[in-house]
Amino acid sequence: KSKQKEKYEEQMRGSGDGTPSIKSGLELAAQMLEMQASYGTREVLLVFGSLSTIDRGDIFETISRLQSVNIKVNVVGMAAEVYICKATATQTGGAYAVAAHAMQLRDKVLSHTSPSAVLDESGDGTRAQKPAAGMWVGFPKRRQGPLPGWQCPRCQSLVPDVPADCGICGLKLLSSSHLARSYHHLFPVPQFDPVPCTSITSEFQEACDACGAALGRGEDDRHQCPRCSSIYCEACDGFIHEMLHVCPGCEKMSTREEAQEVE
Numbered sequence: 001k002s003k004q005k006e007k008y009e010e011q012m013r014g015s016g017d018g019t020p021s022i023k024s025g026l027e028l029a030a031q032m033l034e035m036q037a038s039y040g041t042r043e044v045l046l047v048f049g050s051l052s053t054i055d056r057g058d059i060f061e062t063i064s065r066l067q068s069v070n071i072k073v074n075v076v077g078m079a080a081e082v083y084i085c086k087a088t089a090t091q092t093g094g095a096y097a098v099a100a101h102a103m104q105l106r107d108k109v110l111s112h113t114s115p116s117a118v119l120d121e122s123g124d125g126t127r128a129q130k131p132a133a134g135m136w137v138g139f140p141k142r143r144q145g146p147l148p149g150w151q152c153p154r155c156q157s158l159v160p161d162v163p164a165d166c167g168i169c170g171l172k173l174l175s176s177s178h179l180a181r182s183y184h185h186l187f188p189v190p191q192f193d194p195v196p197c198t199s200i201t202s203e204f205q206e207a208c209d210a211c212g213a214a215l216g217r218g219e220d221d222r223h224q225c226p227r228c229s230s231i232y233c234e235a236c237d238g239f240i241h242e243m244l245h246v247c248p249g250c251e252k253m254s255t256r257e258e259a260q261e262v263e
Contacts, residue, residue, distance in 0.1 A: 022046070022084060023055035026062050026073065034069040042071040043094070045112050048085055049078035059084060066092050072116070076108045110242070115185055137179075138171045184245030192223035192237050210236040210248050228253050 025046065033042045044066075053059075066073060075085045077098040089096035095112075099105035140150035140162060149158035150173060157168040162175050206215055209230040215222050216233075223237040224230070230249025232240065240247060 019054045020048070020050045020052075021055050022048070022053040022088065023057060023059040023062050026059075026066060026088070030062070030065055030069065030071060033071050041115055042069065043112075043116065044071060044073045045109070046073060046075045046085070046088075047078065047109065048075060048082065051079050051082060053082075053084060059088075063088055063091050074112050076105065076112075078105060114188075136171055138166070138173050139176065140173045189241055189245060189247050190226055191241075192225055192232065194220060195222035195224050195231065205231060208233040208236055210240070225249055 026044065029044045033044070036042055071092060072094045073088050073092040074094040075089045075096045077085060077096070079098070081096075081098050086096045088094075097108050099108050138153045140152055140159070143149055143151050143158065147158060149160050150162050150164075151158055152166040152169065152171060152173060154171050155166065155169040157166060159166060159173060162173050163178055164173050165171070166173055207213065208215055210232050213233055213235075215231070220234055223232050223234065225232070225247050228247065228249035230247065
């Protein structure tokens with residue numbers, strides 16, 4: 001388990017008492033993000049459940065600082081609409097929404113998990129999608145002993161944890177698992193098409209291609225992949241898009257094609 005995850009879980013186990021301060025949170029986020037490379041996105045997701053914020057100083061100065069370093073603030077509220085939350089999101093180019101119930105809160109938060117497009121501002125003031133650019137990434141080796149850590153493949157120096165930037169040569173260090181987690185953002189699973197009730201005949205398949213459960217005959221009971229034509233139940237449709245990020249039918253088809261090429 002990574003140190004970041006342990007710290008996060010420790011904070012979540014706390015009582016959460018105190019007075020909220022949007023300015024303090026945004027100032028901390030700005031310190032962390034303004035040093036990030038320009039080829040990535042700089043975004044903050046603020047989940048706010050209070051109706052007020054107690055700030056030391058002018059929060060609009062903080063908003064101006066966020067604008068100057070291209071940091072976008074997205075806010076999801078759990079109470080009534082708060083003016084300063086809406087103003088922060090609007091002025092930084094983010095989105096603001098208030099969830100009415102728990103399921104809507106979950107959907108609003110998950111909608112911000114996919115990276116947004118990187119926009120580049122031209123001379124005439126218009127903003128267009130920035131072209132993709134390459135970046136140097138190193139995959140360090142884990143070292144044990146009196147000085148444990150991860151060894152940079154370029155300069156052989158040690159860093160305590162990954163992902164991180166090498167303190168000597170500045171190379172961005174990642175593990176293979178970190179790269180795998182971002183893969184589904186680059187190649188998302190297509191949205192499945194609902195199968196109309198009128199097209200369901202007696203010869204139509206009766207079981208889900210993923211879990212094998214019996215399929216109903218309702219409008220939302222059958223979902224078909226547009227690439228491999230596999231049919232899934234509603235539960236598997238949600239699991240594939242939210243957790244698995246891979247269509248089992250497409251993977252089976254690609255494996256079969258690779259085997260035929262080898263033969």
